[in-house]
Amino acid sequence: MERTSERKLIYLDHAATSWPKPPEVLKAVMDAMEQDGANPGRGSHAMAVRASRILFNTRKALSKLFHVSNPNDIAFALNTTMALNTAIKGLLISGDHVIATAVEHNSVRRPLEYLKRFMEIEVTYVEPNQFGELDAKQIEAAIQSNTKLVVVNHSSNLLGTILPVAEIGEISRKRGVKLLVDAAQTAGLLEIDVEQMGIDMLAFPGHKGLLGPQGTGGLYIHPNLELEPLLHGGTGSQSEAIEQPKVRPDRYEAGTQNAAGINGLKAGIQHILHETVQNIHTREWTLTQQMMEGLLAIDGLKILGPELGKPRTGIVSFVMHGADPSEIGFILDQHYQIAVRTGFHCTPLAHATAGTVDTGAIRASVGCFTTQQEVEAFIAAVKEIKQHYS
Numbered sequence: 001m002e003r004t005s006e007r008k009l010i011y012l013d014h015a016a017t018s019w020p021k022p023p024e025v026l027k028a029v030m031d032a033m034e035q036d037g038a039n040p041g042r043g044s045h046a047m048a049v050r051a052s053r054i055l056f057n058t059r060k061a062l063s064k065l066f067h068v069s070n071p072n073d074i075a076f077a078l079n080t081t082m083a084l085n086t087a088i089k090g091l092l093i094s095g096d097h098v099i100a101t102a103v104e105h106n107s108v109r110r111p112l113e114y115l116k117r118f119m120e121i122e123v124t125y126v127e128p129n130q131f132g133e134l135d136a137k138q139i140e141a142a143i144q145s146n147t148k149l150v151v152v153n154h155s156s157n158l159l160g161t162i163l164p165v166a167e168i169g170e171i172s173r174k175r176g177v178k179l180l181v182d183a184a185q186t187a188g189l190l191e192i193d194v195e196q197m198g199i200d201m202l203a204f205p206g207h208k209g210l211l212g213p214q215g216t217g218g219l220y221i222h223p224n225l226e227l228e229p230l231l232h233g234g235t236g237s238q239s240e241a242i243e244q245p246k247v248r249p250d251r252y253e254a255g256t257q258n259a260a261g262i263n264g265l266k267a268g269i270q271h272i273l274h275e276t277v278q279n280i281h282t283r284e285w286t287l288t289q290q291m292m293e294g295l296l297a298i299d300g301l302k303i304l305g306p307e308l309g310k311p312r313t314g315i316v317s318f319v320m321h322g323a324d325p326s327e328i329g330f331i332l333d334q335h336y337q338i339a340v341r342t343g344f345h346c347t348p349l350a351h352a353t354a355g356t357v358d359t360g361a362i363r364a365s366v367g368c369f370t371t372q373q374e375v376e377a378f379i380a381a382v383k384e385i386k387q388h389y390s
Contacts, residue, residue, distance in 0.1 A: 010338040010374045014367030015157055015185060015315050017207045017214060021268065022368075025211055028267035032260040040259045041236035041250075051259045058266040059249070065269055065277075066202060067193040068220055075252035076218045076262060080184045081107040082230070083203035083219035086252060087180050088112065088151065090227030091201075096148040097122040099139055099177075101163070103132045103156040103350040108182060112151075122146070128353060131306050132161030140171045149178050154186040158350040158363065159305035160288070160315035162190065169198020178225065184208060185313050188272045189281055200225055209280075211272065211368060212265030215258050221248070231255065280368060284314035287366040287375055291316045294379030298386050304354045304361060314366040317345075317354075320382075323389050325362045328382075336381040340364045 011019050032054060040051035059071035068074060077083040088111045092098065100108055102125045115121045124142045128134035139150055150172050155162050165181055172179040180201040183192060187202075188209030194202055199220070206216025221227060229244050233254035238245040245251055272280065292308050295301050300321040306312045320328055329342035341363045344351055351357040364378060 008337070010336070010377055012364040012366065012370070012374070012378060013339045013341050014208065014370070015313075015363060015365035016341055018209065018211050018367050020369065021211055021213070021264070022271045024267045024271060025213070025264045029213060029260050029264040032263035036259065036263070039236075040257055042234075042256070054259050054263045054266070055257060058262050058269070061266050061269040061273070062218065062220075065188070065192070065273065066204075066220060067195060069195075070223060072248045073223055074218050074220050075249040076216070076257055077203075078215055078258075079207070079217045080182065080203050080205040083217055084108055084151075084180070084182060085111050086219055086227065086230040087201045087203060087221075088149070089115070089230060091149060091178065091180075091225075092119065092121050094119045094121065095146060097124070097144045097146045099124050099126060099142045099147060099150045101125065101134060101152050101349075102127045102353050103134075103159060103161065103347065104151070104153055105157055105182065105184065106346045106348075107184075108151055108153070109349060125349065128161070130354060131304075132156045132159035132350065132353060133306065134161075134163055136164045136167035136171055139168050140175070143171075143175050143177060147175075147177050149180060151180040151182065153182040153184065154190065154192075155313040155315075156305070156347070156350050157185050157315065158317050158345050158347050158361065159354060160185075160312035160317070161305055162186075162311050162313060165199070166197040172200075173198045185315065188269070188277065189284065189313060191277050191281075194220055194222075206261070206265040206268070209272075209368075210265060211268030213258075213261040216261045216265045219252070221252070227252070229254065275368075281313075284366050284368075284370075285312070287370055287372065288312060288314050288316050290372060291364060291366070291375050291379065294375070295382060298379075298383050300386060300389075301382070304356065314370075315363060316365070317361045317363040319356055319359055319361050320386060320389065323385075325360045328362050328385060331385055332378075332381060336377075338378055338381055 206212035
């Protein structure tokens with residue numbers, strides 16, 4: 001196969017980070033750097049006030065998107081991983097029991113396993129079926145007298161399966177258990193209403209479905225829930241106090257915030273609110289169905305996750321009989337200029353569920369600007385590669 005360097009890049013790695021960003025996101029970042037580059041919350045001069053306003057206006061946009069009553073219940077973080085660590089380590093104490101699923105990302109599994117070793121918490125991983133599908137009653141059956149937290153991803157980053165968060169939230173509230181949702185693959189792509197869905201904490205990235213820059217994200221914390229901060233330090237408020245302030249969001253935002261990135265995040269959210277989450281999801285679901293139909297027509301391929309026609313996010317992972325996923329990804333990149341993700345996707349639990357823990361998989365994920373023509377080109381490339389392996 002000859003390298004076709006003149007081809008335009010086809011980017012199918014949106015589950016890792018969205019690209020390209022809308023032009024207004026790039027402009028918002030530069031505007032903040034050029035015009036409002038002071039330290040937010042660290043001064044009363046005009047530029048510092050404008051920088052602070054960036055943070056508050058972005059909280060307001062996030063509140064509208066997630067149906068949060070008070071914008072100050074949203075704390076910014078560098079990414080979903082930091083938000084999840086804040087939630088998990090800030091809530092649990094020795095002797096607590098946690099329920100998670102066997103399709104969780106390492107950003108959930110590793111903090112839980114850490115606390116198992118050092119704080120003697122108990123963890124139950126509820127097993128979904130091979131497609132990643134799970135009945136909310138399985139969560140209820142796992143609840144114990146000392147269960148404090150249920151943590152689930154809204155959608156698996158490997159399988160694309162959408163978990164019944166609203167049903168889990170109803171069960172959790174009925175049983176007095178807190179619910180933490182990892183929205184890494186759904187924020188901006190599926191409708192999320194924290195109150196209606198019974199979500200006590202929502203961890204989300206800024207750089208994926210919300211179309212913002214990397215280094216942005218956050219955690220919604222229910223107003224009746226108090227967490228121990230993950231970080232301690234300067235907040236620009238109550239500087240005379242030796243302890244972290246109680247007031248939100250300062251309590252959970254030690255250190256200088258990424259105002260330029262957060263301004264870009266606000267622009268990404270505004271783009272989504274204009275396009276509507278429902279329209280974005282419908283378009284991405286249509287593209288995944290097109291992709292699945294094309295891949296299913298190729299002999300020797302196995303698609304992971306829900307079957308054709310069933311709900312899923314914009315993720316299609318697969319394995320090719322007799323081929324190393326990493327090699328397939330390399331060929332797609334070097335010879336077809338198609339960017340996908342291969343390997344274990346930071347979720348060995350989900351690979352064990354899918355039966356690919358020994359091989360890993362190839363993951364193609366569509367995004368806001370993916371076209372039908374790009375999906376067709378991807379299918380044609382995989383078909384050609386498969387013929388080479390036959």
